[in-house]
Amino acid sequence: TRTEQVELQVPQCVIKGSDPAAGEIIITAHLFEGYVKMGANDNMSGSAVILEVARILNDLIKSGRIPPPVRSVRFLWVPEFSGTIPWVNQNLERTRKALCDINLDMVGLNLRESRSFFCFHRSGFSTASFVNDVMESYFRFVGETNVEGITDNLGRRGFACRIVAPTGTDDPFLYRILSLHGSSDNAVFNDWSINVPGMKMITWPDNYYHSSEDNPDKCDPTQLRRAVFISAAGAYTIAVADDKMAGRILSEQYSGATVRLGIQMAKSADMVYNAGINNLSDVYKRACYNLEGVAMAEKSAMEKIRQISENPEVTAMIETRKTAVDNILKEHLSALKEIMIRKSSYLNVPAVNLVTDNYEKMAMKIIPVPTRKAATMGYGGDRRHISSLPQDFLSKYRYSRIVNTSETAGMANGKRNLLDIKKMVDAQFETESPLQDIVNYFTVLKEAGLMKF
Structure with missing residues (x-):
């Protein structure tokens, strides 16, 4: 075996909005993750779904059945992380003006046979936005209208708004609404250096994940069709709002x-x-x-x-x-x-x-705001700047007990103090992040020229 340097490409297409200054909705799916990790659900399913979303929206707009969007909708087929990070850093100004990233990672699994759910992961509190509620509402709509029961909230029996593929299952829609989770390209957008709401759609658990059994027979055309509807409806709603x-x-x-x-x-x-x-x-x-x-x-x-x-x-x-x-x-x-x-x-x-104890009172006086250097550093820039600081300084101001440093730094907006930031971080995670570590972390960021207070 051998390793070679190759040029990674990021195919993309855009449905242009009427107002170039209104920002974009970015939809991502990774087309490549590694030679031993390429499968039908992970992630040919996500790549195929966003292609179908692009086709449907384009056809509906061109035929005059729906109005053109105000905001552009951009579709990216990325090598996971290895393509997303360079693209974001090369298009930093455009990306940071985006309203959100909708990331589709493994969205086609047959839910019933795999005992799985179609999960929607909202973005974190540092990128809290209405876009999460827009996407969640469509998940709930499909869930409420594609389920059997004696009666449902609409006062009817059976599927009230049927979304079923001719060659797919006739199963109810099994879904979950969950909090922030990375491990996919949405994490790049959620990172505090980018600070754009990154939401993730994923079928999980997946018993065939990263295995040779991840073949097309494990996917369900009905599930794929529902993923198309949710993605298209959510993106278009945000684009025309x-x-x-x-x-x-x-x-x-x-x-x-x-x-x-x-x-x-x-x-x-x-x-x-x-x-x-x-x-x-x-x-x-x-x-x-x-x-x-x-x-x-x-x-x-x-x-x-x-x-x-x-x-x-x-x-x-x-x-x-x-x-x-x-x-x-x-x-x-x-x-x-x-x-x-x-x-x-x-x-x-x-x-x-x-x-409020004395240390908390001290933390309340610190109101950090990102510097111009932070705004232009791009993804991964904070780690480069921090690693260049003297080791004795970093040893003095340790912050390893913070559950999620990106969420922590992303809370800084020139209005919140460090105690506010701690409250918002702790509310998202079971493990508490000590206030001492949060103070230390922002001290390090200040020394690196990335925060001022």
């Missing part, structure tokens, strides 16, 4: 925000219920902080509606919905306090007095 659509999307966002805050409330309550004498104070503080972190992310996502509308009425709606989120947060924190008081009574210890 105007003032009227902005209001509808904001309503969808707010609905989802109330659900996600409710889920976090249940998690926070469970944390307090399971706390013991020795950790009740710390657990209660984190439970409250997690709720605050989710609320901040939801409001940040609502702010992104301004990317598609600057209408004063829409702006007023954004502020109203953000206030509503704050009110929900207050109710949840009040309820959580009652749970804590009851728990402390059971443990026969004093109720926790939630206070």
